[in-house]
Every structure is written in C-alpha cells, then in structure tokens.
Amino acid sequence: MTRQYETVIGLEVHVELATKTKIFCSCSTQFGGAPNTHTCPVCTGMPGSLPALNRQVVEYAMAIGLATNCEIARECKFDRKNYFYPDNPQNYQISQLYLPIARNGYVEIEAGDIKKKVRIHEMHMEEDAGKLIHDEWDDTSLVDYNRSGVPLVEIVSEPDMRSAEEVIAYLEKLRTIIQYLGASDCKLQEGSMRADVNLSVREVGKEEFGTRTEMKNLNSFKAIARAIEGERRRQIELLEEGKEVVQETRRWDDNKEASYAMRSKEDAKDYRYFPEPDLVPVIISDEWIEEVRLRQPELRAEKLERYRKEFDIPQYDAEIITNSKHMADIFEAATAICKKPKKVSNWLMVETLRLLKEHDMQPEDIRFSPENLAGLIELADAGTINSSVAKEVFEKIFEEDVDPKDYVEKHGLKTVNDEGALMEVLTHVIAENPKAVADFKNGKEKALGALVGQTMKAMKGKADPGLASQKLREMLR
Secondary structure, three states: OOOOOEEEEEEEEEEOOOOOEEOOOOOOOOOOOOOOOOOOOOOOOOOOOOOOHHHHHHHHHHHHHHHHEEEEEEEOOOOEEEOOOOOOOEEEEOOOOOOOEEEEEEEEEOOOEEEEEEEEEEEEEEOOOOEEEEEEOOOOEEEEHHHOEEEEEEEEEEEEEEEEEHHHHHHHHHHHHHHOOOOOOOOHHHHOOOEEEEEEEEEEEOOOOOOOOEEEOOOOHHHHHHHHHHHHHEEEEEEEEHOOOOOOEEEEOOOOOEEEEEEEEEOOOOOEEEEEEOOEEEEEEEHHHHHHHOOOOHHHHHHHHHHHOOOOOOOHHHHHHOOOOHHHHHHHHHHHOOHHHHHHHHHHHHHHHHHHHOOOOOOOHHHHHHHHHHHHHHHHOOOOOHHHHHHHHHHHHHHHHOOOHHHHHOOHHHOOOOHHHHHHHHHHHHHHHHHHHHHHHHHHHHHHHHHHHHHHHHHHOOHHHHHHHHHHHOOOO
C-alpha cells in the first residue's frame, strides 16, 4: 500500500432515558421484565390509541443538550419515520427530523496527546422499537415489545473523529456527562447506550469524504474499537484493489471479528418522513430552559476541582473515581461517615477495581453500600481485624454487601490481642523453625517474614502481624 489513508468517523449515539414510564404512555421502562408485560395499546400500535408526551423526557433531553453546549430549540416537533419491521408494531417510529430539540453543540475530548472538540450536529427525541429474539435451534423469531416506546435521545455527531481512540474518548465523555445528569445509566451491555459508527476513508490531504458505511450491533467499547479497525481495513483493501466502497449498513459480529452487509444505507427520503399528526409542537420557553439549567448537578469537571481542594487524595485517584458517578457517590458517602478520604480511596482504587476486573463488571455495577465500606475501614483502623482479614471481609461486602461488624462477629475473625496466647504460639513457631531462626540471626530479614507467616497460620489469621513481628524480634535478640 503506497497511498496513505485517513479514517473519518461520525457517531449516532442512542441513549435510553431513565424515566419510570415510556415516552408516549404510562407503561414501565424497567429492564428485564417478562416478555410483553410492559405494554399497552399505545406502545404496541393498536388502532385508535393516541400518544401523550412524557414531560420528563423533554427535560432530560434539554439537560443533556445544555451539558453538551447545544442550542435548545424554542419549538420542536415530532415526525413519523416510516419503515416496516416485525419489532415496529406501528410500522412507523415517532422521531424528530425537521425540528429536533437541540443542535450545534460540542464536547471536548482528550485522546493521548490530542485535545479537540467533537461537534454535535443535532440531538433529537424518539421512541425505541421492540426486540427480536432469534432462536436458531427452532428456526423461529420471537418479538418482545417491552422496549417498544422506551424513550431515547439520539445524539448525532459531525464526522470529526479520526481514530478508535477518539471515538472511545467521545463516548466516555458523553457517558460520564449523562450519568452525572441522572438522565441514563448508559449501560452498553443492557442496551441503554448504543452507538452506530459511520465510517469512511480518504487519501490523506483530500477534502472530500469517501463513501461511508454504518456499523451496528456494537455493545462495548472494545467491540466498537475492533469494528472501526476492521471496517477501516476492509475499505482500504477495496480501494487498493480498485473497487468501490458501497454505501450500506453492516452488522458487526464480535465473535468472528468481522462484519457483513445488512442492507443498503438509507437516506431520510427513504423513510418518507412527515409531521406526526397526533402530537402538538413542544414550545420551550426561556424560563423553562433556565429552570432546567438551575437544576443541573455538579458535573465531573467541577467535582474534580472540588476534590482537589477538599480531599487529600492523589489526582490520579480522583480522576478514576470521578469517571463513574456511582463510584464518586460511594466515595463521598463513605468519606462523610468515616472522615478518612485517603483510606476510602485506597479501598476503591485497589480492592474494588481488582474485584471489578475479576468479575468483568463496570463501576456502575457496584452494589455494596458506603456504610459497609466505612464500617470496614473503622474495624481495620481500630485493630479489631488485621489487613488480611479486612481483605477477606471486603470480598464478602463486594459480593453480598454484608455488615462487616456482624460478619466479623459471626465468623470469629477479630484479631487476638491476648499477649499470653500470642507468646505461646511464638515460642512454638520458633521451636519448629530452627532454620528460619538461624537465617534471621545471620542477618536474613526475610526469614522474619516467614516466621510471622507461620504465626498467622497457627492463629488462623487472627494475630496482629505487626505485634507478632515486634515480639519475634525481641525473642530472637
């Protein structure tokens, strides 16, 4: 390959809003209900049913628009997007094309050494479709309409990104903003945040864009990065062979790390949009915008600045903790209880992140309470339990959110502070380990650690290792 190519990427990000009910009816939006139990005539498209707009959807959309530097429309309207598919019971989707709720925004991203603004073309409100479940064993397809009518905002970026790294940085920034607003949990694995990647390549130095394709079925940041690299490589290979890139929608198969064509890429005219006749325009006053603006919570940048002034924790720790609103909430609540921000930070940064990685979980999946984390820290600081026991107890807190005090009492894990009992064990350990004793007396400091280990083993982890080390030194002088 002699020619150099540049990747051009824009995103369509769908975010499921955290309302308790759907966008046009009162059905529950709760995830995981039995199929077709969160439905009614409106969200299943029954003749004669009429939609009624959920005010909270509009306010969440306004909040996201304000936080991403968008211009909020003073008047917006809904339109019908017409297409035929089994998961779309109405044979149309209520969306916004002509007058969306927000336009012309941006978010600032950092990807390696690159800092840039990614422009937001527009953001609009719409309803989600149902879910098709394909059973290859029976060769059948089933449809669950629980998701039909769940409120979404679609955030459409300009084609400003040039790499998978920039795309991930943009998505992480959006996710953090929206989570902090409380507008969505943005869980990719549950589909509450989904990204369609529009990608083209062009020779370096050229102004005009290449032919773009749209990549769907991307449910993790890793899958998005792999899909971008795979599609980039596919398009370059076609161009190098003198072939044309076809404008189409492609489905990414993460297991095979390959994509395949689904259908030709549609334009707006293919959907025969027309104004939604059953919904009136939404008029947004300056007062309403200001009301939403005043309710905006502390966002990540502001929180980071406050942490720098208020808490004695490293900047790196603060950045990791505040990257998840849920983790930041746990940190602040636990710190308020025990007044030990550095120790709370240590437990989150070391043991919590380790267990999240082991269980393939995200920070948003943390289920333990700040009260129990603070309680564990108090037990450890008081010397009621030693550090190894504390780690054991924390694993139970992480898995089951147990009360650490009750768990320690129930399982007899308190540190043994009976000096007489400790001295008895130490005498036995010294007698049973003459080589380690000799090594220590000959200047091998590690030998003392081995003796402490034997002591901890003999006392089933309930000894104070610091006290055991001190007494051993005294006994072996």
